[in-house]
Amino acid sequence: MKYNVSNDIKVVCKILDFSYSKLAAELNVARSTIARIANNEVYPSEIFLETFYSYVYENSRHPISLNKFKMNYAKEVYKDNVLFHGAKVSIEGDIDLDHSRKDIDVGIGFYLGESYEQASSYIFANKRSSIYLFETQKLNNLKLKEIDVSLEWMLMVSFYRGQLGKYKDSKVLKNLIDEIEKYDVIIAPIADNNMYDIMTRFASGDITDEQAIHALSASHLGKQHVLKTIKACKSVKMIDRLYLSKKERMDIEKERKEAADISLDSANKAIESYRRIGNYIEEILK
Secondary structure: OOOOHHHHHHHHHHHHOOOHHHHHHHHOOOHHHHHHHHOOOOOOOHHHHHHHHHHHHHOOOOOOOHHHHHHHHHHHHHOOOEEEEEEOOOOOOOOOOOOOOOOOOOOOOEEEEOOHHHHHOOOOOOOOOEEEEEEOHHHHHOOEEEOOOOHHHHHHHHHHOOOOHHHOOOHHHHHHHHHHOOOOEEEEEOOOHHHHHHHHHHHOOOOOHHHHHHHHOOOOOOEEEEEOOHHHHOOOEEEEEEEOOHHHHHHHHHHHHHHHHHHHHHHHHHHHHOOOOOOOHHHHOO
C-alpha cells in the first residue's frame, strides 16, 4: 500500500485553512506540483514525501498531528477494531506468514499492536519505516487466546525465543506450546528489551518466577495481537499507511529511551523486593 498523499494534502489544507498555493509556498514547490499530487495525477517522490510530512509534523505555527487525526478518524469509523503494524519496509500485496521470524514472542505470526506508540517504537531507526492500520472486526469470529503477564506468558516467550532448549522434553512446556498452536490469534503483552533481559535471567535460573512477573509488570506497553494462521491473516483489512518523518522518528527514539529508563528502574526494584520468593525455572520445568 502506498501513502494516501492525495487525501493527506486535502486534509492538511482544510485543517490549516491553506490553499494549494499557500501550501506550495510553505514547501517551496510549484502550485502545480501540489495540485497534480492532490488530484492523483502523479505519485510524489521520496523527497516530496519527507518534505511534506516533515512540515506537517514540525510546523510550530500550525501545530497538527496528521497521524493522530487519521487514527482518530479510523477509530470513529471502525470503533475498537483498529490495530497497528510497524513495518521497516513497505508491505506489498496481502499479508501472510512467509516473512515471519519464528524466534520471537509467539513464534511465527503477523504482529499487530494496540497503539501507534507501540508500533512505532520498534521501527523508528529505519529510514523507510511506516505504520499500517488494520481493521480487525472479523478476528472476533476466530479462536482467540488472551494471556496476561504470568508464568504462562514468560514460558511461552522464552520458548519461542530459544531460551529453554535444555527443557525441550518438559511435559509442562510441551503442553503449553501445543495449546498455543491451537489458536488463530494470541493476544499477549508486548515486550521491550528490558523485558527480554528479565526473561533471560528467569530462563537461566538467575531469578524466580515471582521476581520476573513483578518486574515485568512494571512495564506498561499494552498488548499485541499475533495472527498465527492464514485464516487470521485473511480476516484483517489494511486501511491506511502512516508516514514517519525523520524528526518524528528522532522524537520516538528519545521518548522510548526515557520510558525504558523508568521501566528498568521499576523492574530492578521489583526484583529486589521479591528476592528468594517464588520458584526457579528448574523447579517449574523439572
